[in-house]
Amino acid sequence: MFALSTxxxxxxATAPCWQQNTxxxxxxxxxxxxxxxxxxxxxxxxDGRILEIGVSVQVSGLRVPLQGVLAPGMVDAFSGRGAExxxxxxxxxxxxxxxxxxxxxxxxxxxxxxxxxxxxAVHITPDPTNVLAGRGVLVSAAGESLEQRIxxxxxxxxxxxxxxxxxxxxxxxxxxxxxxxxLEQAFATAKSDDxxxxxxxxxxxxxxxxxxxxxxxxxxxxxxxxxxxxxGSYGGQFPQQIVGLPTMGxxxxxxxxxxxxxxxxxxxxxxxxxxxxxxxxxxxxxxxxAWSRLTGDAAGAWATVTFNPAKLxxxxxxxxSIQVGARADLVLWSAHPLDATAQVVSVMVGGQTVxxxxxxxAQP
Amino acid sequence: xxxxxxxxxLGSLLTLLLAPAHAQETGYHRTYVIQADAxxxxxxxxxxxxxxxxxxxxxDWISQQDQRVESKNMFGKSMGKAKxxxxxxxxxxxxxxxxxxxxxxxxxxxxxxxxxREVADSxxxxxxxxxxVLQAQVLAAREAGIAAVYIPGGMRGLRQGVGVAAEFTALDxxxxxxxxxxxxAVGSAATPGIExxxxxxxxxxxxxxxxxxxxxxxxxxxxMAKYEKDLAKYQEKLDKFVQEQKxxxxxxxxxxxxxxxxxxxxxxxxxxxxxxxxxxxxxxxxLLKALDGAMPVRVVANRLAxxxxxxxxxxxxxxxxILLGAYEADYVAKDLAAAEIPVILPLVxxxxxxxxxxxxxxxRYLALRKxxxxxxxxxxxxxxxxxxxxxxxxxxxxxxxxxxxxxASLTSVPAKLxxxxxxxxLTAGKSATxxxxxxxxxxxxxAPFKAHKPK
Numbered sequence: 001m002f003a004l005s006t007x008x009x010x011x012x013a014t015a016p017c018w019q020q021n022t023x024x025x026x027x028x029x030x031x032x033x034x035x036x037x038x039x040x041x042x043x044x045x046x047d048g049r050i051l052e053i054g055v056s057v058q059v060s061g062l063r064v065p066l067q068g069v070l071a072p073g074m075v076d077a078f079s080g081r082g083a084e085x086x087x088x089x090x091x092x093x094x095x096x097x098x099x100x101x102x103x104x105x106x107x108x109x110x111x112x113x114x115x116x117x118x119x120x121a122v123h124i125t126p127d128p129t130n131v132l133a134g135r136g137v138l139v140s141a142a143g144e145s146l147e148q149r150i151x152x153x154x155x156x157x158x159x160x161x162x163x164x165x166x167x168x169x170x171x172x173x174x175x176x177x178x179x180x181x182x183l184e185q186a187f188a189t190a191k192s193d194d195x196x197x198x199x200x201x202x203x204x205x206x207x208x209x210x211x212x213x214x215x216x217x218x219x220x221x222x223x224x225x226x227x228x229x230x231x232g233s234y235g236g237q238f239p240q241q242i243v244g245l246p247t248m249g250x251x252x253x254x255x256x257x258x259x260x261x262x263x264x265x266x267x268x269x270x271x272x273x274x275x276x277x278x279x280x281x282x283x284x285x286x287x288x289x290a291w292s293r294l295t296g297d298a299a300g301a302w303a304t305v306t307f308n309p310a311k312l313x314x315x316x317x318x319x320x321s322i323q324v325g326a327r328a329d330l331v332l333w334s335a336h337p338l339d340a341t342a343q344v345v346s347v348m349v350g351g352q353t354v355x356x357x358x359x360x361x362a363q364p
Numbered sequence: 365x366x367x368x369x370x371x372x373x374l375g376s377l378l379t380l381l382l383a384p385a386h387a388q389e390t391g392y393h394r395t396y397v398i399q400a401d402a403x404x405x406x407x408x409x410x411x412x413x414x415x416x417x418x419x420x421x422x423x424d425w426i427s428q429q430d431q432r433v434e435s436k437n438m439f440g441k442s443m444g445k446a447k448x449x450x451x452x453x454x455x456x457x458x459x460x461x462x463x464x465x466x467x468x469x470x471x472x473x474x475x476x477x478x479x480x481r482e483v484a485d486s487x488x489x490x491x492x493x494x495x496x497v498l499q500a501q502v503l504a505a506r507e508a509g510i511a512a513v514y515i516p517g518g519m520r521g522l523r524q525g526v527g528v529a530a531e532f533t534a535l536d537x538x539x540x541x542x543x544x545x546x547x548x549a550v551g552s553a554a555t556p557g558i559e560x561x562x563x564x565x566x567x568x569x570x571x572x573x574x575x576x577x578x579x580x581x582x583x584x585x586x587x588m589a590k591y592e593k594d595l596a597k598y599q600e601k602l603d604k605f606v607q608e609q610k611x612x613x614x615x616x617x618x619x620x621x622x623x624x625x626x627x628x629x630x631x632x633x634x635x636x637x638x639x640x641x642x643x644x645x646x647x648x649x650x651l652l653k654a655l656d657g658a659m660p661v662r663v664v665a666n667r668l669a670x671x672x673x674x675x676x677x678x679x680x681x682x683x684x685x686i687l688l689g690a691y692e693a694d695y696v697a698k699d700l701a702a703a704e705i706p707v708i709l710p711l712v713x714x715x716x717x718x719x720x721x722x723x724x725x726x727x728r729y730l731a732l733r734k735x736x737x738x739x740x741x742x743x744x745x746x747x748x749x750x751x752x753x754x755x756x757x758x759x760x761x762x763x764x765x766x767x768x769x770x771x772a773s774l775t776s777v778p779a780k781l782x783x784x785x786x787x788x789x790l791t792a793g794k795s796a797t798x799x800x801x802x803x804x805x806x807x808x809x810x811a812p813f814k815a816h817k818p819k
Contacts (some may be wrong), residue, residue: 037810081589257748289755289809293508298810338810339803340758341767 015353022046022061023351027070027332033307033321035299037336043070045328048351053324068345069086071302071337073120073141074284077244077309078200078226078273082110083120084138088127089134093171095188096157098134100124105151106139107127114141115355117283118337118344120329121151121319123309125275128160128226130204131182134247136200140315140329142347142354152316155313157195159183162211162228180211187215187226197314198222204229209237215349224312228258228327242269242308247287257294264295271308289338298338327351391490391534392421392796394819395448397432402802404456406789407772414455416449417446421534421818425792444491453802456771457790458511458815461750462708462778463688464743466502466515466538469495479523480646483515484540490533492664501747502536508750508804509815511797512787516662516745517547522563523570524549526650527662529782531795534818542784545552545686546654549664550673564665564673571681575649589640594636601633660684660781662708666691675703686781689744694728697735706781707737709773710744711756725756726763733769740778741770758807767805 023045030053043050052059080087084103087118089095104124114122121143126134139150141313160166173179199216203209203225216223217234243263248256263270273288275303284305294299310320318327330350335342347355396418403426404416417424425762432445443665457544471486471800488494503686505513515524515538529542550563608630653659665671666689675696678685693700699705709729732739743749758768759791777789786795796818 074640083460257751286759290752292757292809293751294811294814301809335804338811339805339808341761341805341807343762346761 014188022059024052024057024059024061024063025066025070025330026063026066027066028320029069031069031071031302031337033110033323034078034304037043037069043322043330045351048328050322050326050328051323053322062248066332066345067334069336069342070322070334071118072306072326072333073319073331073335073347073349074118074312074319075309076122076274076305077271077312078125078136078275078283079122080124080127080275081108081114082108082141083124086127087124087134087299088129090129090168091171093130093166093168093173094132095126095130095134096132096186096190098126098130099137099154100126100135101137101153102279103152104137104139106146106187111141112355116344116357117285118217118286118347120347120349121310123155123273123313125155125158128158128162128275129165130160130168130249131161131179132157132186134158138315140349142349142352148350152315153315154196156198156200156201156224159212160200161208162202162204162326165202173198176205176211176334179208180215183215185211187209187219189203190219195221198312200224200225200226200312202226202228206237227263238268239266240262240268242271243295244273244312245287247284248274248290260291260294261312264291264297269300269306269308271312273309285337289340292338294347299357302338309322323340370752388535389539390421390818391489392818393419395419395424395435396819397430397445397698398455399430399450399763400447400455402454403789403790404454404771405459407665407768407776408719415456416470416790416796417526419446421796422786423461423790423792423794423796426790429512447518450613451798451800453791453812453814456799456801456806457510457775457788458776458795458797458799459753460740460782460784460787461505461510461513461743461753462740462781463519463710463744464501464505464513464515464750465743465747466513467518467746468498469540470517477530479525480650481517481519481525482544483517483526484544484712487530487540488537490535490537490539492535494535494537499536502532504539504748505750506532506536506817507795508753508813509813510750511795512542512782512784514545514640514742514778515544519547522548522550522566523647524664526659527798530783531784531787532797532817538731541784541786543660545660545662546650547662547664551665551670559688564670564677566740567663568673568677568680571651571677571683574648574655575681577642577648578652578655584630584639584642592635594747594754598633598635602734605630605632606780613766621744634656643662643710654683655681657682657684660686662686662688668692668695671696672731675699675705676721678705680701688742689791690732691723691728693737694723694731697732698739700732701735705737707732708740708742708778708781710742710746711752712744712746726760726765729760729770729773730765738777738781739773741773741783742778754806754813755809758805761805761807765804771806 025043029037029039030043032038040055044052044057044059044061083100083105086102087100089098101108123136123138125136136155136158138155140149140151142148166179167174173182191256201212201223209225214221272284288301288305291304292298310316319329328348330347330348333342334345343356346353369390397790398416400414402412405411409576416426424631427644434445435443437443456669467486468486484565505687514527516527519525524547526544527547528544530538531541548567654661662684665673665674671693686706690707693707729739757774760765760770798816799806800816801813
């Protein structure tokens with residue numbers, strides 16, 4: 001059965017005439033947008049998008065039975081993967097014009113390994129080493145042309161108030177106050193459309209967070225905080241909001257787990273990114289599994305690596321969930337993706353199968 | 365009626381007071397039955413449905429049928445059947461974390477005492493609020509499904525002290541209940557950031573010195589035997605001398621003219637000297653215990669050279685050796701298996717090891733198991749890491765591992781390595797500190813997972 005389904009997916013990829021037509025995937029179960037697992041649901045795909053989802057799909061097309069759980073591809077909320085090692089300009093502290101898209105490395109082998117782990121889109125941000133670092137880019141992990149690869153050319157403006165990252169003896173700033181002053185200057189001289197709808201800030205403490213929120217309020221900007229710091233710093237600051245969190249690292253592990261619990265308790269939702277301040281240890285999925293165990297909320301945990309990052313990027317109708325109209329960026333898992341024993345069976349990006357696990361050989 | 369119920373209450377109070385020593389120590393004293401959808405008895409055996417009777421924190425019986433019988437108190441009054449608690453999910457044994465970073469309050473304050481420091485001596489007494497930091501550590505571990513732990517010596521450098529295997533009590537405090545072991549670290553594991561390649565040699569020298577010291581007792585015994593002979597001879601000579609002197613005194617006056625000639629006066633025989641006993645010291649005494657096989661030796665070693673040196677150490681001194689860290693152990697997996705050296709693999713590799721995809725945790729584990737090395741999976745002395753144990757272990761299954769094998773590495777293997785006979789499986793007589801999971805396995809983070817603390 002496993003071999004048959006892999007074969008059929010393979011067939012889809014190698015038969016271009018079918019890509020124009022409708023394909024109805026019939027996996028054992030589908031992980032829907034609300035985080036529930038539905039059995040006996042078909043997912044119809046046409047032109048690289050999801051056409052219909054239902055127990056009895058109305059449209060006609062090639063029906064492909066699949067063994068496993070069909071889930072949306074994961075989205076990395078903020079990352080340096082797939083780009084040049086340094087995405088920064090060190091001669092000054094305000095570089096709002098720097099674009100992560102200019103440092104992309106689309107041929108990097110990293111993309112292949114991301115697909116093998118079920119990641120289909122990555123938000124690459126400039127290095128958070130400048131107070132205003134530049135603009136990010138949202139990249140699809142697979143695609144035949146540049147147009148297909150770049151899902152959002154310029155995402156939000158990204159900045160940082162993480163002292164250890166932005167401190168510079170030559171161009172400053174040397175303190176949090178200095179960082180905020182630089183940011184204020186940038187705000188004062190900026191034209192209204194320079195910033196875009198939101199500002200993603202790497203933050204490490206409550207003071208910096210408050211400062212940025214106050215500044216942004218004067219410009220009517222929404223701040224997306226990426227929390228690089230430790231427990232207690234954020235008490236009560238982000239109820240019912242989505243914040244960025246680095247994937248689990250090694251530093252101060254016990255306190256990090258406690259940070260997660262407290263955020264979950266406040267109703268804060270999280271989008272995981274792999275650009276971690278400390279030694280990034282593992283994948284998005286591991287962090288999602290850890291979030292599930294720490295909070296007991298499996299649906300919320302799966303959203304941390306799918307729907308929430310998409311929502312932060314304003315792309316929730318396109319990626320990060322299985323819903324009608326969204327891109328067919330789908331991953332077939334051997335079990336629920338939050339089950340640590342699950343393996344990636346195959347990956348589809350934009351309706352095309354781009355990865356298949358080698359038969360009989362498990363992924364590390 | 366009132367009298368009878370008072371008597372019954374007194375009866376149950378007496379029953380409590382007469383509870384086995386274990387119940388008094390741990391503070392668990394209730395009797396009840398849990399009915400679950402299923403149970404994992406051990407790494408291989410499954411049961412569905414499952415009834416478990418628990419009393420005094422231990423499993424009385426576990427069965428597919430409800431085996432409750434009416435109990436009577438000491439006055440013959442029927443107490444009815446034990447209370448039945450129905451739960452949804454699968455029961456399994458609590459995990460055993462063979463390498464934690466727990467630290468009792470005050471332990472380690474005196475750094476000079478490092479090599480001989482015993483964690484067991486610093487464990488708090490069983491009283492509420494006795495050590496709140498330690499309690500928080502135990503609670504975090506409990507929540508993660510851990511039932512028992514090893515608290516390492518935790519000192520810095522080569523000799524890290526004497527750790528202790530412990531279970532948890534009703535007050536969420538550790539209780540010394542397994543073996544004590546000698547903790548060492550060699551190479552970068554001993555001094556992070558610095559590669560001290562001679563530490564393995566230093567450790568060997570310490571054992572050689574201990575061995576030599578013990579051998580010096582043989583020399584002492586020989587010297588003592590000679591001393592005793594010499595002493596007897598001396599006694600003989602002395603007696604003879606005394607008699608001669610008496611004889612001369614009786615002849616008295618005849619000798620008077622020689623009175624001034626002191627030089628010619630006969631001297632008493634010289635008393636032989638008692639040989640000095642070899643001096644003992646506490647650090648060496650610990651090594652001697654290890655040499656006698658009375659105390660296991662746990663060594664954190666990550667580099668191949670260090671691991672090889674430890675294998676040689678075990679062979680030379682016939683030590684009961686457990687290898688920890690063991691980042692490069694998979695290169696010598698077959699030799700480790702042949703030498704019967706078990707490995708405690710931490711979730712997080714050595715801080716200075718470069719994580720390469722081909723040397724992922726799962727791959728290193730599988731390579732060791734393929735060669736039949738006994739492997740326990742532990743949080744590796746990273747605080748708060750316990751809850752990642754089943755997740756990391758599940759990734760081994762995704763990479764091709766066997767479920768029973770991996771589960772054993774989290775339960776029965778570490779229990780055995782720590783000498784915690786009452787842990788690692790759900791059978792009669794074992795601890796009732798269990799986990800309850802609702803997914804396909806404890807490795808499934810998409811479903812609820814709870815820890816059961818006995819009442």
